[in-house]
Amino acid sequence: MYKGLVTSGCSFSLYDVGIMIINHGWPYFLQQKLLSDGVLSEDFSSFHRGLGGNGNMLIARNTMEAISRLLDKGIKGEDILCVVEWSGINRHQFFIDNTMYISSATNETFQYDTGVTFENGKDIPYTSYEDLAKQKRNGYYLVNQPSDWVEEVSHDAHPIDRSYYRYFQSHTNDVIESLWHWTTLQNYCEVNNIKPYYTFMYEHDKEMLLDDDLGDTWAWKYLRDNIITDNVLTSITKYLEEDSHKNLFMPDGHPNKRGHKVFSDYVKKSLTSI
Secondary structure, three states: OEEEEEEEEOHHHOEEOOOEEHHHOHHHHHHHHHHHOOOEEEEEEEEEEEOOOOOHHHHHHHHHHHHHHHHHOOOOHHHEEEEEEEOOOOEEEEEEOOHHHHHHHHOOOOEOOOOEEEEOOEEOOOOOHHHHHHHOOOEEEEEEOOOOOOHHHOOOOOHHHHHHHHHOOOHHHHHHHHHHHHHHHHHHHHHOOOOEEEEEOOHHHHHHHHOOOOOOOHHHHHHHHHOOOOOEOOOHHHHHHHOOOOOOEOOOOOEOHHHHHHHHHHHHHHHHHO
């Protein structure tokens, strides 16, 4: 029986109908199922760290932060269940000391450490980006363009995004960075006697990390060879697309409330069978 639960991810871990509704996402439904089945103790503690647009660096970081909070409460690592939803490997976040300069140049909002979260199934009062911007002068800037981004379609992108994808982005770097964040979280969990489970937003991101051959690249070989894959689940989109149920997605491609419930059933069954 687990005494702690940590989940994390991007917008695919939330039900978004204009505002993020935490209690309709698969992490919340999973928590309720585990509790009712006696997998979670009645005096459990839990954290969900999810935010739309999250890249894998922040997902790893926020997961470790949530785990550390449970450890600080005196919960042993072997009593903590952790389920992570990795995001797109082409999402990168950079910490900016002075967001006011960047915001004035790009009219872009920033992501902050608080994110969207719940503790023990209860929503934490959500503070808008705009309110946070008035309180803080630093945060994470997100560049999020498709890996096949080309110059011809860049005219609507922000200057920072254009510069990054024009001069710095590469598929090799996308893969290595995500594997690095995965390895960092994996090692953190191993040191604390926690076995994490992983799912993905899209199956192709999972395939690029686990199946792509980057050739004679030492960093990729080392990281890929040390990733533990026996606790990797099917991606959210692949599972819901293959499920016999219908109408599991919203028009924008995110899971709807029913989709989140269906996926939480799959995760729960997977956790009890692995």
